Amino acid sequence: MSILSVGKTGLMAAQIGLSTTGHNIANANVEGYSRQTVLQGNAQPEATGGFFLGTGTTVTAIVRQYDDFLNKTLMNAQSTQAEQNGYYAQVSQIDNLLADSTSGLTPALQDFFKGVQDAASNPATDASRSALLSTANTLAGRFHSMSERLTEIGQGVNAEVETSVSQINSYASKIAQLNNDIAGLSADASRLPNDLLDQRDQLIREMNKLVKVNVEKGASNTLTVSIGTGQPLVIGNRNYELATQTSLTDVGKLAIGYVAGDKVSTLPDSSLMGGGSLGALLKFRSESLDQAQAQLGQVAAGIAAAFNAQHQLGQDRNGDMGTKFFKDIEVGVGIDVRNSPLGTAKVTGIVKDASALTTSSYDLNYDGTNLYLKRQSDGQSTLISPFPQTVPQVIDGVEYTITGVPQTGDHFVINPTANAASDISVALTDVGKIALAAPITTNAPLTNTGNGKISAGSVDAAFLDPANTLTGTVTLTYDQAAGGFTGFPAAQDVVVKGINGNSTTYPAGTTPIPYTDGDTFTFGGISVAVTGTPGNNDKFSVTAPNAGGTKDNRNGALLAALQTKNVLNNGKTTFQSGYAAMVNAVGNKAREVQIGGLAADAAAEQANNAYQSVVGVNLDEEAAELLRYQQAYQAAGKVMQIASQLFDVLVSLGR
Template identity: 60%
Template sequence: MSLLSIGKSGLLAAQVGLSTTGNNITNASVAGYSRQVAIQSDTGTQDMGFGFVGTGTDVVQVKRYYDDFLNNQLRGAETNKASLDTYYSQISQIDNLLADPTAGLSPAMQDFFNGVHDAASNPASAASRQAMLSSADSLAGRFQGLSARLSEIGDGVNSQITSTVTQINSYASQIAQLNDSISGLSSDPSKAPNDLLDHRDQLLTELNKLVKTTVIPGDNHMLTVSIGTGQPLVVGNHNYNLATTTSPTDVTRVTVGYQTGSVVNALPESVFAGGQLGGLLDFRSGALDKAQNELGQVAAGLVTAFNQQHHLGQDQNGAMGGDFFAPIQASVAASTRNSPLSTANVTAVVTDASALTASDYSVDYDGTNFYVTRQSDGTKTQINPFPQTGPQTIDGVDYTITGAPQPGDDFLVRPTVNAAASVKVVLSDRTKVALAAPIATAAPTTNAGTAKISAGSVDVNYLTPGNALTAPLTLTYNKAANSLSGFPATQDVTVTVNGVPTVYPAGTPSIPYTDGASISFGGISFSISGAPADNDTFTVGPNTAGVGDNRNGQLLAGLQTKNVLDGGNATFQSSYAQMVNFVGNKTREAQISGQASDAAVQQATAAQQSVSGVNLDEEAANLLRYQQAYQACGKVMQVASQLFDVLMNIGG
């Protein structure tokens, strides 16, 4: 090959090098761009007799510097960071809401019970009774406000889930299109469409910020992208569309699945781990649902316990107390997939605050029996018998199932999720606040002994028809037999001494007397202590002058410090504090994890950029090198031209 051709080949190679270097410099700040280098090779040699002489150079490839392992590592760090950042931004809203000393629940509960204490201290005061009702309205408003804010956060999560799914579909579609374009341009393994590969990798990076993916390389530089445990998102030049739809058992909840025609086949939330979508779903199921349910547990527990105690009191009109708050109805939703032939209906009412949990429940019919499954731990309870003869209580909730079910019927029962929003004071007449006890006891001054009878109390059994006293009951002491007589002939009498109860059947003519023993019958309890004289009497009867009586008021006020919730292990305030503490800990945990993820992304970025990043100083040096090579090759061609002219002149 002539010297002119050698110079030309070097000139062209230097030109490609200059163009490649210039392209690196101009794209240095472009996200996802990978450094490119022109790879040269000699074009072979010719045997000239005395030896082999080179024939020039050729650019065999414009190489893209890319490390698949480092890029996957970076994508993994970024998807984790996006998930944690999203989780933190969401849970911070709840943390700020609950921790606010003015907008939180604790001040409102404290004010309410202060009002109950004041009314119990002044039961005859109309002003104190009215103030108690006003503080109750304020408490109900606070519960409703907190619940509404949590619902707004839930609506925002639904909106973001829908928006994120739309972005995922857009990226998946673009990746599929690039797969097709790249495949068509990759018939020659030595020639790769570097810019398209960079663009696709950047799309994969953005996609991983939305949801964690697994990328598997294929022929002709094509990629298969999947999520979760292998659910496909992009296969070759085809992408699978995700879509959102409402949950079949909860119209307020958005679920994600595959779009097949007009039908969305929901996928488990575990499939969408990582990224913004994973962070949203994790927040909703792990923090928002828990906060809503636990706030509702406090609300339902307070309403139920307060109502139950209020029922055992007597108002200023002499009537037994009614509902102070509206009873809490559990949220029940029938699945949209239930058979249209089914007429089954499930109702659930919270009746026992101590047994109430913060879990949701599924109610399923297998064709023979109904089963109630606690979703927090999978505990399953059969509705027995079915058809029912009365409500069945499970975890503090009365379940009533009517109608004709069909196999596969499914219902979602959420006892506490809407409880806070349902708190409402139904009592408006201050005279109907039941602060007095419905019974009164007395020991006549004519008694010769020193025995005294306690004020007495009632429990829920007193509300059983036939147990309420309509007239005074007189108990007479017989010294010779050391016994009391005069008990109701139709009710068992229980005498408890040092915690050991002894039951005397209805109709027992006389009951042995024990100093200080607790005596109960028909839901009434009292004690007689001291030394009664023969024929001393003690009366137990209706409270006919209870305007100034505050015994039930004291019991209502005592609910503030009584362990009512969590099986009798937590007060209302401590249960709420546990919820606030949980949210605060999860917020701090997400914050710290987010900071750690930032460091991981920085490290992964540095490692990836050490291979694929553009170093402007290095590229500037390359520019000078290629410029000098270009000039040198030009000089070679100039010399070759001059030599050719000399030869032509000699020949002439």
């Protein structure tokens, strides 16, 4: 090969080097661009006499600087970063809502019970009773506003889920197209479309920030991208789509489905919670938002149920037994859209027992023979028995009424407290209907000879049973010789509880009932305590209703005492501490993900720095490369110039 040809190959190689370096400089600020370098090799030498003569150089490849391990490390870090920061952006909204001392529940709760206390202190006045109704409506309104804000946050989650799914589908389509282009341009493994590879990798990284992806190599330099439990989004030049649809059991939530042909299969939220901002949305909704709504609802339903139960044990200003102060809280029932159209079952529930109420959701399933209610928090199942029902069945504080005929496999999801905060409302409008008085009175005549005394008495839920209703007076007479009382209703058992806490039940008709100083007698829902030493034939009376009890405030005092009584969670938590637990749980979670986000930011930055140290464009280095290739270009040009001059000399010699 001539010297001219050798110079020419050097010139072309230097020109390619200059072009590649310039390309690096031009794309230094392009997201996802990987630095490209020129690989050169010597051309095939020619045998000349007893030696080989070099024939110049050749460009063997233009390669991009890429490290698969560092890329996967970066993707993992970015997915975690997006998840932590996405979760914090959502949970901080609830944290800010609860942290507001003016718009939170605590002030309204305190004002309500102050209104109860004021009404109990002045039971005969309309002013205090009106103030109580006003504070009750204010409390209900505060529950409503907080519930509405949580609902708005949930709607925001739905909107972001839709946007994320749309973006994922768009990325999948573009990646599939790039797979197709790359496969068509990759016939020669040494000549790859580096810029297209960079674009594809960047799209995959962007998708990975939305949802954790798994990437595997395919044929012809294509990549297969899958999510969740292996659902593919891209295979070769074909892309698949996700879709949003209304949850199978909750119309207020959007679920994510995988599109296969003309069918959409719902993906479990848990399968997409491995990372990314979409995973953060789903995790936030299930862990924090739903739980916050349930806990707030538990407090609302607990107040309504407990206050109603005590209010119904009182007597209003008209002499009637108390009615419901708050309207019944109905549980939320979601009907699975996959249920048989032949099924006619209808499920309703009303919160009855505040102490037994939980924040868990429940699954009601029919297996063709039996109905089971399964608590999701721990998997405990309760048989609905009998079924068909003859009377409603109370489970975990909720009275369930199930009518109609279900079909095998029918499924319902029940959320006892999810809607309680939005549904709580005051049932009373007439101040005279507020039951502040106790329905019974007791009396010990002055003609008694002993020093025995009888308490004011109290009633429990059994008093409301029509079979136990007392209208008139029960007179208890002490028989000194027998050491007990006679005169108890003949049809009712009598339970005697001593000051030591031990109780003895005496069957209906037992007479006399033994007495020891300090005993409490319970019969027909009425409890009275007797102290001291009665004389023979001393009498103690219990009368219902409480005639002229407009100034009586005994039931009002019991209603006010609910503020500090451990009612929720099987009698372990007050209403205020139940709300405080919700505030603490949200606050702790917000702090947890905030710290996790800071750690994830640092990890992502470190991973990106390591990745960029390999693939990133260093402008100083590229400037040095420009000088190197410029000098090589000039030197190769000089070789060609000399070759031309030598050729001219040879031509001139032949003249």
